[in-house]
Amino acid sequence: MDNNNFSFLESGFPKLAALGSEIESIFYKDSQTVLMKGRLFAEELLNEVILQYEDLNNLKYMKLYERIQYLEKDGILNKEIAKSFDTIRQLGNKSSHEYVGMDLENAFKIHKRLFEISVWLMELYGDYSFVAPMYKIPEIKQEMDYIVQLEEKTSSLERKIELILQESTRDYYAKDELAATYEEESRPVQLLKHKENQQLDYEDSYLLKELSKLKESSQEAIENSNEFSSFKEYLHVERSIQGELKESLDKAATFMQSQLILLCGSVGDGKSHLLAYIKHKYPELINQFDIHNDATESFDPHKSSLDTLADRLSPFNDTQIENSSTKLILAINLGVLNNFIESEYAKDNFKILSKFIEKAKVFEATEITTKQESDYFHLISFSDYQPFQLTEEVASSDYYATLLEKITQPIDNNPFYRAYKLDEERNIRGFFMNNYELLMLSETRETIINLLIQSHIKYKVIISTRSLLNFIYDILVPENIDVDYINADASDKTKGLLFNLIFEGKDRSQLLSTFEKLDPIHNRSNEMDLILIELNNSMQIINTFEKYINLSNLVEWKNELEGMGAFQSLTESSRQLYNRTLFRMIYFIGSNEMKNVFVDDAYNEYLNFLYHFNKGDRTGLRKIQSLVHDSIFLWNGTPKDRYIYINSNNEHIQIAQSLEIKPFFNHLRQNNDTTLERFQLSILLALADQNKENPEFLDIDYPLYEMIIRLSRGYRPNKKDEENYIQYVKFIDRLMQHGKRKKELLFVNHQTDMMFRLNYDDDYEEYSFRRD
Incomplete structure (x- = not known):
């Protein structure tokens, strides 16, 4: 039995085994024939399936691509195997119509796919005891006349292949030149770096090693306020909250009395990273303060976290604060701080601190928390500080833009770019190299930033710096990194593009799961349909x-x-792949005219309303106030202007009441900044009675706004909508109390389209009932 990749076929499919053996025997001699015989191999394999196992004689006279399509549609070929057949057919056709010479790259590709479909054949139709062997690159046959010269130069199989690959860039028949000294290989060498299992090791690529530091599982992912590596220093992006903390530290350091700096926020917002940076950058300043960075832990098994926090804050209790000189930085999550303020500790011993925090309004959802200071306390909060900015025209993010630029900017002190250039010099290629080059494009980064902001607004995703860095790794490096780049076919390389990784990685992270919902393939239009028809x-x-x-x-x-x-x-699977890829490529790097096809008008309008709400500008809220007003009547249903149904239990006769409601703006807070960095991510609107009193408030996030837009376009809500938007339903129920049901009711007969009005006359204390 020959020791080749197809020897396992001999027991059940000897003809295929012989053809596979023949392909391997000429693999390094004649790539043209390898590609042609590879197509023949696929034809014979399908004939085995069609004639012997599936009784599909009618397929015998079809073209190869038609047979493949039929078997895929019938479920006999799964998606991956169908794509393998696509590659074999395409490369085989190419060799039949043009001279390809010594094309070892495509020979490797077709050889790997032939192995894949052979394993599939055996697993589906062969011996049940069959266990697929590991794929190996074809052995170099000693009878090749120029191998003798290679033997004198090296005994390494990898080196032999390297020399052969080098030779394939020249005229194949110029064998007398093989004795010359070889320069550094100019073709991709990723394949040469592979061990027996074909997996690329991190040490083979400088860039891959640097990118691996972005993963959440890497050592660099561990945040510690006492450590700040050079890698983190390079990636550090200065934000305005950093300036606020530095100002408070400078000011607190000048006082003799006790000073407590409260650095508040939520999990993963960057408190530890910021403290580590300040400690690294300003050691003399930070050394004047103690730091308590984890208020959720207790270091004494007999004490709770609140007990520990009360002990740590004891210099700032009501009896000691005036005589203490302790300076402390407390990094604390708002939930923990709220629990402490509500505890007996605070009520009995920390009334001064509690009063300061209450005045800061840090727990009030309707208030924007800014830096607060008193004689003893400083409060800096991440809570309303967003990673992006709002203007009247656009939402942008200096933070995201700077971080992405740090990873891609072509400068010598950028470790990623330096690693990329070293890999490029060594001719290492891979999916991650292609995607890094795509990330270097400004339009790619701008689109990613826009998607990140959308994930905040539309799905309320909290994106920590750590999860953002892990996300960048995920969109540059495919999950199946062990796939050979040299052996990868057009389908593999298409799936591995950044444009596809960013929308097809829902199982890799929560953020990528959200991006799947933002996939431009969900936005269909006449323009895109015409392009798809063209494709x-x-x-x-x-x-x-x-x-x-x-x-x-x-x-x-x-x-x-x-x-x-x-x-x-x-x-079909290949067609779907290229359809999706075309959509996504246009979305990322298409012309501005083509990108306009994907503009989300509802989202852009919501951003504009969000800006005017946070500015306290009632004029800019006119349209959304009108939409909300009208949506109330559309949700319950209305028989005529200013009337709303009280219930819809009886489908034949319904009762409506008059309801007059007015916009209410007294809760708005003026903000004179033209660019907003601190703001709320939802819009708090209010409607009051006809006298503009007794307001009812509605917090409108983007999903609710989308529903309101759908209502304005004729959508009728169902039971599931009532469950999903329960707060909106309750808001309408509260507003219904402002109606005039005690004075007047309207009865609507849907069978006869007749309406009757029941009125109560206060003067005569009597009811009247007449047709309306």
């Missing part, structure tokens, strides 16, 4: 991609796509 009817799919996208930064991927042939000859 689906293209004879060369690369032509459609080039028409709408500048592929100058995707040369390697473009080369993979060339020669794919007609779109309709691909399997």
